[in-house]
Amino acid sequence: MKKVVVVGGGITGLSTMHYLHRLKIEKSLDVELVLVESNDYLGGKIYSVKEADFIMEVGADSIVARNTGVMPLVEELQLQDELVYNATGISYIYTNNELHAIPADTVFGIPTSVESLNSSTLVSEAGKQEALKDFDLPNENFTKESSVGSFLEHFFGKELVMKQIAPVLSGVYSGNLDKLTIASTLPYLVDYKNKYGSIIKGLDENKSQFQAAANKKFISFRNGLSTLIDRMEEELNESTILKGVHTTKIVKNGTTYEVSLSSDAYIEADYVVLTTPHNVAQAILHNEELDNDFNKLKNSSLISIYLGFDIPDEQLPAEGTGFIVSENSDVKCNACTWTSRKWKHTSKNSHLLVRMFYKSTNPAYEGMKHMSEDELVEVALQDIEKSLKLNGEPQVVEVTKWNDLMPNYHLEHGEAIKSLNEKMDSLFPHVMLAGCSYYGVGIGACIKNGKETAELIAERM
Numbered sequence: 001m002k003k004v005v006v007v008g009g010g011i012t013g014l015s016t017m018h019y020l021h022r023l024k025i026e027k028s029l030d031v032e033l034v035l036v037e038s039n040d041y042l043g044g045k046i047y048s049v050k051e052a053d054f055i056m057e058v059g060a061d062s063i064v065a066r067n068t069g070v071m072p073l074v075e076e077l078q079l080q081d082e083l084v085y086n087a088t089g090i091s092y093i094y095t096n097n098e099l100h101a102i103p104a105d106t107v108f109g110i111p112t113s114v115e116s117l118n119s120s121t122l123v124s125e126a127g128k129q130e131a132l133k134d135f136d137l138p139n140e141n142f143t144k145e146s147s148v149g150s151f152l153e154h155f156f157g158k159e160l161v162m163k164q165i166a167p168v169l170s171g172v173y174s175g176n177l178d179k180l181t182i183a184s185t186l187p188y189l190v191d192y193k194n195k196y197g198s199i200i201k202g203l204d205e206n207k208s209q210f211q212a213a214a215n216k217k218f219i220s221f222r223n224g225l226s227t228l229i230d231r232m233e234e235e236l237n238e239s240t241i242l243k244g245v246h247t248t249k250i251v252k253n254g255t256t257y258e259v260s261l262s263s264d265a266y267i268e269a270d271y272v273v274l275t276t277p278h279n280v281a282q283a284i285l286h287n288e289e290l291d292n293d294f295n296k297l298k299n300s301s302l303i304s305i306y307l308g309f310d311i312p313d314e315q316l317p318a319e320g321t322g323f324i325v326s327e328n329s330d331v332k333c334n335a336c337t338w339t340s341r342k343w344k345h346t347s348k349n350s351h352l353l354v355r356m357f358y359k360s361t362n363p364a365y366e367g368m369k370h371m372s373e374d375e376l377v378e379v380a381l382q383d384i385e386k387s388l389k390l391n392g393e394p395q396v397v398e399v400t401k402w403n404d405l406m407p408n409y410h411l412e413h414g415e416a417i418k419s420l421n422e423k424m425d426s427l428f429p430h431v432m433l434a435g436c437s438y439y440g441v442g443i444g445a446c447i448k449n450g451k452e453t454a455e456l457i458a459e460r461m
Contacts (some may be wrong), residue, residue, distance in 0.1 A: 002031045002461060005259050005267055007109040007284070008045025008275035009037030009249045011443055012435040014232045015073070015450025016273050021236060023077075031461065032238040034267060036259070040244045045405070046443070048224025051396050053342075053348035055224045056306040058400040060217035060443055061343070061355070062086060062225070067444025069451055070219070074260040079221065084345045086218040088104050092323035093122060093167050094387055097330050099323055102168065109168035110152075111160075112203040120164060122326075122338035122437050123258070127159030134200055139193045147411060148185045149177030153198060169334050173441075211365065220224055222345050226345035229363045247276075247284055250431065257431065271430045276407060277448075285431075290423055296416035297437060298405040301360035303368060305380045306339070308396030309352040313340040315390065316352070323387065331383040332364040333357060352390075356380045361447075369404065373399045407437050430460070 004020060006013045016037050021040045024031055041047070041115070045059030055119060063070055065085075070254070074080060076173040091101040093109075101118045102109060111117040117128055119271075134155040151159045166177055173185050182190055192202020215294045221227035233241065246262035260265045282294040322337040337355045340347035358368055358379075368376060377397055384390055416437050424431060432453055439449045 002270040004271040005269040006036045006273045007036050011041040012446040012450045015447045016453045019451045019454035020209045035241045037243050038246045043229035046225045048226035054308045055346045056398045063221050064445045065219045069448045070444045082221040089321040090320045094323045096325040103192040109165040115404045122163045130157035131160045135198045144183040148182045169322045273432045275435040293416045293420040298408040300406045300408045301400045303358040304400045305356040305400040307394040309392045311352040313352040333361045333383045
């Protein structure tokens with residue numbers, strides 16, 4: 001009998017276990033499955049908190065429905081009846097101390113037509129005229145490995161990028177656009193530019209694809225995203241799941257591996273999957289030949305603050321679901337989601353539930369990261385008063401600090417992963433790296449990565 005040990009019980013580790021369990025049955029594999037998780041609960045960054053009449057997600061708040069593998073997994077777990085979809089509405093950018101609607105017919109703030117460009121209240125007439133050079137300038141040097149910031153600024157000019165596109169893209173991808181590749185953000189933009197001669201034309205020609213994706217784009221569950229985690233754990237009742245146990249070391253022992261645990265026990269394994277953050281995997285493997293590549297991988301940090309009020313959410317601007325903050329604003333947050341408006345299931349009585357985000361790329365973050373919870377809540381309340389003109393004492397508060405746990409895919413990321421995998425195949429055959437530190441930050445990407453990892457192990461068996 002072969003034994004597979006999966007280290008890390010977040011969504012990647014659970015997806016790996018789920019698909020290994022299915023393959024074990026389908027292919028009659030003689031294999032024992034073991035999951036080791038350092039926390040006392042499974043799910044990693046997916047964790048739903050219920051308090052008063054509110055449901056709050058301390059990590060990810062939704063799943064992109066169109067990602068490959070998401071809906072098949074929901075169906076395999078028979079969770080279709082638990083699904084809820086996001087409410088659609090206007091997203092705003094808060095700039096110069098005012099809320100401005102992101103123009104309709106944009107993709108990540110990028111206009112899909114001249115009409116959309118002209119309708120923007122964020123960009124001056126001179127900035128709009130400069131953006132039209134996208135129709136005339138050919139792409140002579142940019143590839144998918146180029147900086148997405150340099151690419152967009154070259155064809156649209158600085159003003160449109162800085163005032164309308166950068167706040168949206170930086171909000172999604174948690175990084176400086178000049179240090180993020182096109183491949184790790186919006187790879188189709190290069191294809192559109194090369195095929196149609198214009199990014200705007202390319203988006204317009206493929207508009208139906210984006211419009212379809214905008215409707216029911218995100219999913220969650222009636223009782224929160226932890227529903228997915230709980231169901232996956234129930235399904236694995238024939239496997240061994242160890243919680244509250246740290247993996248301390250992996251040592252190659254002939255053709256197998258000795259996986260040492262904090263409980264002074266160890267497990268003999270034929271295959272090991274490390275789905276932990278990259279710095280944890282680096283410490284577990286403890287190999288100097290891997291350190292140079294591991295050290296190239298970067299994380300950023302985030303503070304998330306939920307505030308629930310005894311105020312009807314109808315007091316918010318009509319049709320809105322939240323805002324992203326640009327430069328030249330009087331608030332400290334990077335973004336604010338009007339959770340009770342965007343996700344009706346999160347507030348039983350439609351009372352106001354907002355979520356504030358403070359990222360380590362924010363100049364204010366250094367002064368906030370050592371603040372107490374009460375001090376952080378005071379900052380958030382001041383931001384709400386300035387941006388939404390609302391005052392009130394919160395009924396519910398949930399503060400979460402994600403310190404150095406948000407992967408940041410910079411320009412050297414792809415090469416570092418390629419080099420790391422080549423060395424792993426040589427030094428630690430049958431030990432695999434998986435998860436958002438390497439292959440995609442969304443839940444959908446993690447599910448896909450877990451499935452592919454399971455299939456690779458089954459193939460090798």
